[in-house]
Amino acid sequence: MKTPVPDYLQHVLAQCHSNQLGALADYIPELAQADPNKLALALSTVDGTIYSTGDDEVEFTIQSMSKPFAYALAIHHLGLDAVLAKVGVEPSGEAFNQIALDKNNNLPKNPMINSGAITTHSLLPHEPEISRAENLRRFLSELAERELSFDDAVYASEVKTAFRNKSIGYMLRTVGVLNEDPDEIVNGYIQQCAIKVTVKDLAKMASVLANGGVQGSTGKRILSRAVVRQMLSVMMTCGMYDAAGDWLTTVGIPAKSGVAGGIFGALPGQVGIAVFSPKLDEHGNSVRGVEIFERLSRDMGLHVMEGTPSAQTIVQRRYILGTKQNVVVYELRGVLQFTESEMLLRILQDEPIANTCIVLDITNISLIHEVGARMLFEGVDRLIEDGHTVYVIDSEKLLEQKHSHQGHAVVIREELEVFLNKLVQQ
Ligand code: GLN
Numbered sequence: 001m002k003t004p005v006p007d008y009l010q011h012v013l014a015q016c017h018s019n020q021l022g023a024l025a026d027y028i029p030e031l032a033q034a035d036p037n038k039l040a041l042a043l044s045t046v047d048g049t050i051y052s053t054g055d056d057e058v059e060f061t062i063q064s065m066s067k068p069f070a071y072a073l074a075i076h077h078l079g080l081d082a083v084l085a086k087v088g089v090e091p092s093g094e095a096f097n098q099i100a101l102d103k104n105n106n107l108p109k110n111p112m113i114n115s116g117a118i119t120t121h122s123l124l125p126h127e128p129e130i131s132r133a134e135n136l137r138r139f140l141s142e143l144a145e146r147e148l149s150f151d152d153a154v155y156a157s158e159v160k161t162a163f164r165n166k167s168i169g170y171m172l173r174t175v176g177v178l179n180e181d182p183d184e185i186v187n188g189y190i191q192q193c194a195i196k197v198t199v200k201d202l203a204k205m206a207s208v209l210a211n212g213g214v215q216g217s218t219g220k221r222i223l224s225r226a227v228v229r230q231m232l233s234v235m236m237t238c239g240m241y242d243a244a245g246d247w248l249t250t251v252g253i254p255a256k257s258g259v260a261g262g263i264f265g266a267l268p269g270q271v272g273i274a275v276f277s278p279k280l281d282e283h284g285n286s287v288r289g290v291e292i293f294e295r296l297s298r299d300m301g302l303h304v305m306e307g308t309p310s311a312q313t314i315v316q317r318r319y320i321l322g323t324k325q326n327v328v329v330y331e332l333r334g335v336l337q338f339t340e341s342e343m344l345l346r347i348l349q350d351e352p353i354a355n356t357c358i359v360l361d362i363t364n365i366s367l368i369h370e371v372g373a374r375m376l377f378e379g380v381d382r383l384i385e386d387g388h389t390v391y392v393i394d395s396e397k398l399l400e401q402k403h404s405h406q407g408h409a410v411v412i413r414e415e416l417e418v419f420l421n422k423l424v425q426q
Pocket of ligand 1: 190
């Protein structure tokens with residue numbers, strides 16, 4: 001059997017091929033030279049499997065799609081509060097290159113428009129020999145799992161005509177949002193925009209975001225969950241500029257576009273998607289890119305508001321062990337977020353008050369959210385208060401702590417079978 005996913009992606013691409021609407025970005029002369037017919041699509045699952053079709057080996061400049069990654073790197077480097085002190089998180093409802101600040105506090109409204117992105121660029125880590133743009137290139141290369149490079153021609157071409165971005169830089173310097181030489185920061189920002197990527201690179205990067213910051217193929221945590229959440233939230237509300245509301249209602253995937261014709265999106269827990277088609281609409285978003293995302297979202301139910309329904313099951317098996325009838329084993333399965341924890345605690349509530357031994361096996365839990373761990377231990381403490389002895393079998397080391405909130409050492413890092421054998425022999 002061959003999986004039908006590649007055929008489906010090809011089919012979507014073929015259907016959008018004939019759409020010739022839109023125009024190339026021409027305010028960056030080099031981008032006006034792009035081949036308007038190029039079309040590519042890539043999808044990456046959270047475990048790092050990539051499907052791609054069309055011109056999927058063609059490199060183009062990342063442009064504004066670098067903005068959310070620069071934002072993440074700045075937060076990772078300085079902490080969220082330091083970044084929020086310089087750039088807000090409110091959608092602006094204006095074009096991406098609007099020369100304006102938030103009237104209330106003189107700060108850029110969000111990191112996805114140019115004023116916010118130029119400011120964010122200034123917050124990136126840098127040393128005398130390693131520029132901010134170079135640090136971002138290294139970070140993106142790690143996410144893409146290959147060495148990315150700069151497009152010097154696009155960079156030179158944009159620098160020559162960057163009158164608007166220079167105005168924004170000088171405005172930021174005037175109000176004290178930037179403290180450095182605005183020319184240097186704007187040039188660095190333009191270089192950040194000139195990093196070359198393919199749709200496969202972007203889909204890989206996006207899948208790390210969809211996977212909560214962990215790279216599926218290597219198992220490495222690259223960003224914290226909190227940074228990813230911040231980044232995706234800003235992409236959802238501001239990523240498509242003044243088309244953000246349209247995008248949220250029709251596509252519903254946190255996403256970011258760039259003027260070279262790329263769009264990437266990351267749906268938490270599910271997929272990373274990237275498209276490339278150079279002709280843009282009036283908002284500066286790829287025309288065929290938007291069409292492809294709309295189709296994928298509709299056909300595959302990828303809208304964030306569809307939510308992921310809880311599996312509605314957490315206890316896979318409950319059984320009583322031994323002849324003394326005093327060991328009750330719960331084998332749990334699924335994810336442990338608020339809904340499932342609530343369900344589990346409701347079930348445990350029915351355990352009669354007694355001195356039974358309760359064994360909770362979490363080996364087959366695929367993900368424990370912070371709230372899941374908190375509620376689990378809260379339940380454990382309450383069971384102990386009721387007179388039970390409790391063990392949590394965590395052979396996969398999913399829990400960071402070994403003690404409950406009340407300090408009971410309940411976590412056992414052993415296989416269930418091994419532990420139960422010892423228990424019955426006691
Ligand atoms: N480098 C471009 C600019 O600053 C990026 C804009 C974009 O992709 N929307 O104008």
